[in-house]
Amino acid sequence: MNVSSLLSPMAQATLLLTSYFSKSGNITAKPLTNTEWGRFALWLKEKSATPADLLLTNPQILLHGWHDTRISAERITELLNRGHSLALAMEKWQRAGLWVVTRSDPEYPKRLKLRLKTDSPPVLFGCGNKALLNAGGLAVIGSRNANEADLAFTGQVGAKAASENIAIVSGGARGVDETAMLGAMQQSGMVIGVMADSLLKAATSSKWRKGLMGGHTVLVSPFYPEAGFNVGNAMARNKYIYCLADSSLVIHSGKTGGTLNGAEENLKKAWVPLWVKQTSDQEAANADLVAKGGHWLEADIQALKMADLMKNEAVDASKVKVEQIDLFSGPAQPELFAAPESNPEPAFEAKQYTFKEGNENIITHAKTETGIDSTPLIENEVAPTGTVDFYQLFTGELQRLAKEPVTVDALIKHTQLHKSQLNDWLKRAEEDGVVKKLNRPVRYQVIK
Secondary structure, three states: HHHOOOOOOOHHHHHHHHHOOOOOOOOOOOOHHHHHHHHHHHHHHHHHOOOOOHHHHHHHHHHOOOOOOOOOHHHHHHHOOOOOHHHHHHHHHHHHOOOEEOOOOOOOOHHHHHHHHHHOOEEEEEEEEEHHHOOEEEEEEEOOOOOOHHHHHHHHHHHHHHHHOOOOEEEEEEEHHHHHHHHOOOOOEEEEEEOOOOOOHOOOOOOHHHHHHHHHHEEEEOOOOOOOOEEEHHHHHHHHHHHHEEEEOOOOOOOOOOOHHHHHHHHHHHOEEEEEEEOOOOOOOOHHHHHHHEEEOOOOHHHHHHHHOOEEEEEOOHHHHHHHHHHHHHOOOOOOOOOOOOOOHHHHHHOOOEEEEOOEEEEOOOOOOOOOOOOOOOOOOOOOOOOOHHHHHHHHHHHHHOOOEOOOOHHHHHHHOOOOHHHHHHHHHHHOEEEEEEEEOEEEEOOO
């Protein structure tokens, strides 16, 4: 099979660097994580290069000057040498009706780029109508073990959304997710399913056949299409459900678990409005979500108009006033490797950066005091056209600042970041496998 006839050099390079092509656990070079990909992609951008250039020239020459304790040049080269495995995988996936969309493709969901920036997945595998990836809609979320009353309500929500031409966005899991999707599909409504596992199996399942064949359903996953269930992937998938939608509805949340974590993250990041179904279940966390910023849903399903859930003013303006311009009115996040505009804005050499994380405006100064390492956090960095992901720059600097165990106070001194911001990013870096936390005393060190 000729992969070049199906995929552009950019798409091929992105897949080779970030994706698995088999279930084999003995792979010597693991594909780059989202965080690692973002760090490497920014470096390529600064060199005026693209991932495609790694296939069109000797990668060793292009990789000259690249230094990262977790992403060695040898690892990148080994990943790029998997062309045969990519061809075999693509042939198998294509036979099952799967396609691939990368961040550089025009079909890639604009909402993901806008809300997640460089944290949006570099590759999406999918089947069905690609155009639906940019349809927006209502994210419906809830427990796998919801009771019969909640499931009946969920099915009606899916049917009502279909009647009002509003897409249902959900996770495809049994329980609330599946019920909402099938409720819309039975009425020929639009459905966007974000799968955490088994996309290849789902693509040929009779359960989704009507929607896929009718062109009003798309199933998509950022994970290996043949992956089995994985708790980490299921949790990571939640943010993509919210970020592909325009509003969200939690049917039933437990006191712990993915539904609760995903809803709390959405409230914190203010991606979309969060509605919560009323419940008398004392074991549910629905009331807790409302206390944290969610909004109770009118219980009478017959009187409910789905369009009312899509109104942006439902969000607490005091919390996301600044964000709403970005989330609902602003331009889509430019692709990192998009072709330059005819009159691009000139790059600037910054001595001070003002940027936003969550709902705070934070200023990071390029000058630091003399100490362990007086090199400023982002001195001489040129901001790429569009929004800069400063978390990626921060993790890059951690590779240098935390080669040896370093305290939070030392990091504050040498990055000039606010303590709460630094702790948020350190926690995220720990979850991403960039650093490990040492105790007695608390210190951080990059994972080599």
